[in-house]
Amino acid sequence: MRFVSPSSRQPLGSQGPRHPLLPPASTGRAGPPASKSPSGRPSERRIDGDPGSTGQNRAQGPALRRGNVVRWKALSPSLDANGRRFVSRLRLLKDRSGLSLVSLQAKTQFSDSSWERYLNGKVLPPSTAVEALARLSGEDVARLMELRDAAAKTWYTASDADSTPGSDTARGVAESEAPRIRAVALSLAAGGLLLSAAVSMLLVMDARQPNDGSNRGSTVDVGTYTCTYSRRGDELFAGNSTTTSRLVMLNSTGPDTAEVQCLLRRHKLSPGDIDGYFGQQTEAQVRRLQRQGHVPADGIVGEQTWTLLRHVE
The missing domain is CATH 1.10.101.10 (PGBD-like superfamily/PGBD)
Structure with missing residues (x-):
């Protein structure tokens, strides 16, 4: 009978020594290799205003995606604390909904370029846009509107120079005030029609009055x-x-x-x-x-x- 020393036994499941020309055995599943730049760092792909999942710096604007992590661009220094808090909340809700800018355009009455300006803090979004995003993301509408109202009181007050014609700020003010301007215009038009009808009625009544020079109707x-x-x-x-x-x-x-x-x-x-x-x-x-x-x-x-x-x- 032949005795085997315990020290010479192979562990259970071991395949023993491998041939030097064969590759080493895999210890687990491996995913596709990450792409690298010429400098050896993982490559970064720019996202044109359409971030996906959230990252550590989701309070910054749509800019770069590293793997599955999206970093937002830095907000304009013209925004005060209320404006930053409001825009950051909008970005969080957008990320939570998982909707792209194109999807937001399809589900709301606002274009994808408008949503890009809202989420970058370039434009104060109108109330209807805020309510639409709250409903899509399951947010409390009243709470989100409170943040908007607080931001609207001091929106871009620190940078009046940005409000030149043609600038993003000027476009934002015009866009956010558009519903109010339309309502005022409709009210003025309705008032003009009522005034015109009243004047016409008075003229008709006056035409029915006899005119014989005796100061009638006075x-x-x-x-x-x-x-x-x-x-x-x-x-x-x-x-x-x-x-x-x-x-x-x-x-x-x-x-x-x-x-x-x-x-x-x-x-x-x-x-x-x-x-x-x-x-x-x-x-x-x-x-x-x-x-x-x-x-x-x-x-x-x-x-x-x-x-x-x-x-x-």
Whole structure:
């Protein structure tokens, strides 16, 4: 029988010594080799404003991706603490949603270039964009809007020079204010239409009023008049007007109307108060006098009706 020394035994599962020309055995799975730059460092690929997963510096703008880690660009120094806090939260929600800029464009009413400016802090996003991102990422809308309101109070106040025409800041202000400007424009247009309709109605009503030179439609001529009767030949006058042909009709006001009312009383008719206003009661009594005098009972005091009024016993 042959004895084997314990020190010469191979461990269980060992394959023993390998041939010097064979490659060493693998101890586990190996992934594809990482690409390297000529300097020997892992290569970096630029992301055009479309980061994927989050990294340690996700509060910086879309810039570089190292493996699966995305680093955002640094925010503009013009942003204060409130602006940085707000934009950083937007970036976090964008990363959490896993949506690309193209996907955000498809799911909202804002373009991918607009989202790139929002996430870079170049433009203050409008409220509708903030609400849309909150819903897509499952964020509390009220909480995110509070951050936006705080940022809006001091947005770019430290860098007024950036607000030149054509700059990103100027475009951002215009873009964020666009809904408010449209609302104001619509309100002004609606107000203009209402004003135009009111003026048109007033013109139509004024056109229906008779124009006989007796200041009709003026409340200044409505009041209390007195009747002081006197005769000139066979004609009677009440001391308010001496006309014998001026037209007086419904809604007329002034001394001519008061004269008609005084003369109607002398004909033992009841026009109401002597107030210088040709109302329906005065018109009814004029029609009654016209029927008595056998003239057209149209309720309008013209030359024929003045003759009836001034010739009274």
